[in-house]
Amino acid sequence: MARQLRGVAGLFKVGSQLFTSEGPRAVEKLAGMGFGIFLDLKFHDIPNTVAGAVAAAADLPKVRMLTLHTLGDATMMRAARDAIAGRKTRPALLGVTILTNMDALALRRTGISGSPGSRALALARLAKQSGLDGVVASAHEALAIRRACGPKFLIVVPGVRPASTALNDQSRVATPSQAIQAGADYLVVGRPITEAANPHDAALAIAREIASAKRCSR
Secondary structure, eight states, rough: OOTTTTTOSSSEEEHHHHHHHHHHHHHHHHHHOEEEEEEEEOOSHHHHHHHHHHHHHSSSSTTTEEEEEEEHHHHHHHHHHHHHTTOOOOOEEEEEEETTTTOOOHHHHOOSSHHHHHHHHHHHHHHHHHTTSEEOOOOHHHHHHHHOOOTTTTEEEEOOOTTSSTTOOOSOBBBBBHHHHOSSEOOOOOOHHHHHSHHHHHHHHHHHHHHHHHHOOO
8 A cells, every 4th residue: 555655645644553453563664665654543641651652652763743632631741742852853743632533422422511623622722732743633623723823733634535435434524625725734534545446546636636725725
């Protein structure tokens, strides 16, 4: 898959499924092929444990971005930031806000009040105050986060689905154009590419849509 997407994909996401089955070897192999890595392991634990995990992740080759849950609170996020603060080069730390499969009902079932949008915005503000570089949030919240957190705060948008593809288990989704117009810096696209008959062509079509959306938003 990686070889098919050479020259089309910007970064490769290594998530919990791949990392659990292959471990750091997956990162090392992709890095050896010249790809940057988005390490999406969503760390969420006591501050000392998360700090150690972040430091270890930052030692892996070509990790450009990595994730932790903002629901771990400000103390945990600051510990993660401090764990890699003295490095000459370091990955961007991104706080995961509200997962894109969660709607208002799902939040209430977990004891979290308010809408996904209001909670994501509050968590994004907390992430910025805690020294993180950006957040992972749905396109539905991206514009409000951009206004609240400023132009340099990174926004990574998952749940991106071209109009012709299925929603799968996502509920708060957007097309690539919608995500870019909402203020996203990076888009996370999985199954619309990996499950396509021709992954290279599917990725190329998305890249072209992104480029067109960027031209229109200038």
